[in-house]
Amino acid sequence: MWPLPFGGVATLHNTLDLNRSVDMNFSVVTSQFWSLVLQGLALGLIYALVSLGYTMVYGVLRLINFANSEVFMFGTFATLYIEVHFLGYGINAPSLHGFKLVYTLAFALLASMLACAILAIIVELVAYRRLRARGANRLASLISAIGVSIFLLEGMRIITISRPMTTPRLLDKWSFGEFHGANFRIDTVMTIIAPIVIFVVLDQFVNRSRLGKSIRAVSMSEENSKLMGININRVITLTFCIGGLTTGAAAFLYTTVYENTIFNVGFNMGIAAFTAAVLGGIGNLRGAFYGGIALGLLEQFASAMLGSQWKAVTVFTVLVAVLLFKPNGLFGEAVQQTRT
């Protein structure tokens, strides 16, 4: 027994749980394989959408947009606000059906995406642009982004009095059916299809369109892009906007599936999405996508096989192992190829 620095008292017994063992359970893998795959995909694709917010900005600025986690938080509250206050569905509102359901969800999705895109652009203006124009040290924008992040977090804490909030169940969780124990619930299916559609559109946009080309150009060389007449500020704003849009979509999906949010919801999501981005190779769109999926699957399987307490340990062990052999992440080389 010894005193802790902050005044409490710890005993060896309650500080170190020596009895806790790793309880391997491999039978779960065979009995629930498809169920875990399905849930892992659904979770992983939400991660992937948020990690696009990190990876897009990193691609052009070579900086981590730390405020992206709070952009996500903002999106969950935007969805909640639209559903509960704007459209007036109380907590006990009955589930919607047919056209009304589609229209309501689509409206909430677009509102969340728009709100997040606007917020992301404001973050860029406040935390990055002015510092960049003045030629400030790159680390200064890192800190200013963290500052904006804390501002948003604490602001929401004050507005919501730290209370968790819940959204009504507008989408009744009916199931399409089961496949080898995997339950194809409507929200699970939606969380898998929507991000894939968004990703394909985004991928095509970046690879095919003129604006996409300018994003890739700035990502390769800012100096040369400037010489080619590309408006750098416009491209940077665009990438923040795209990051905001995908993060907003993730926030909508999160709120629809889990039906709750709280001021600090962005923290864990931010860590997970950033991890997914690094795992896949930060700066690379496809890397973020596959990194998200890999992380989602890894989390589900680790929770099922080793127990949820080993989830984070497993994820970061795998991350370190991957980085040891592929320092640029799983798709890191692809990034280099597109850049040179």
Next chain:
Amino acid sequence: MNKKIVSGLAIAAAATLAFGVVATAPANAAAKKTVTLAFQGPLTGGDAQLGQDQIPGAIYAIALYNAKNPAVKVELIKADSQCDGTVAANIAPGVAANKAVIGVVGTSCSGEARNSFPAYRAAGLTMIAPSASAVSLTDPKAPDRGFPIFHRVVAHDGFQAPALARYAAKGVTAPKYYVIDDMTTYGGPLAKGTLATAKKLGTVVGTDSVAKGTADYTSVASKVKASGANVVIYGGYTTDAAKLFKALRDGGYTGILASGDGTNTSDFPGLAGKAAEGVRLTAADVPFDKILTAAQLAEFTKITGVKVPGLYSTTAFNATNIFLDCISQGKLTRPAIQLCVNSGSFKGVGGDVIKFNRYGDIIGGAPVGGYLVKNGVIIYDAVA
């Protein structure tokens, strides 16, 4: 508020307590013998509700006692330590210096208790707490224990776990438990504490620990369903309990859901929605209005002006009655009160026997209340 001002006020308040009451006590004593009890807890500040809910229990007990027109009348003074250890450390010496005070009903919070111990121990002033539930306060090995002056009539955090395991499986013939915790210093020990009782009553088919703040509980839900469990116990707080219980119900789990006082908050039913229905919760309190008869409740309201007794009114009433029992036995000095409380056997308002062990806890444990969520509201069900 400025911290200096707060402690300044606290010292001023303590001084008023000490000198104000000392000055008036002899005048009363001349007419008829009077002794004083102090109620110590939060009466102002952010946690004021806790103390404001408890003090009517003490006022009611003393009013009933004085109405019998005993040889020795009892007065109650208030010591407001705001559920704040720092304030308590300033106030306690003042209360201890007031010679008329022979017992303290308090404190409400564990931090207040801890910081009051030095002053009360030196003065030999006995405390009976209605709600300070930290295990260490009565742990013989803890340096912050309140031995020999501290007692409490509330079940400490270690008692809740077995009660939770019992109450969760009430009415289930062969309970198959699945125990989940949130990996916090509260949820972890609470969940772990249920295991021994769970193994006695049935079988534990699985355990899991999911960090507080986790978004996705689907994998836990699948595991619980695959395990065939019919009683799920969660050690954790409201927000995550709501997420977990929703995931379990959405995942097709139909058995019992149960959690402890961390989840027993009024916003839980709203957060968990339909998944909250029928959830079993515990708390170390049995509501006063469930124990009192209608006539007694009307009397309580008349005396205190409080319509519905708040949380821990029962324990505040019991704590005060123990002192009153001793006073009516003619124990009018601090050492006599201490001996009486330490060795006596008392009756709680619910008919329970209160006898303290050496370190101040009720032998056999104080009752823990079992609660149910019904139609979106948490209601008291039975002693867990």
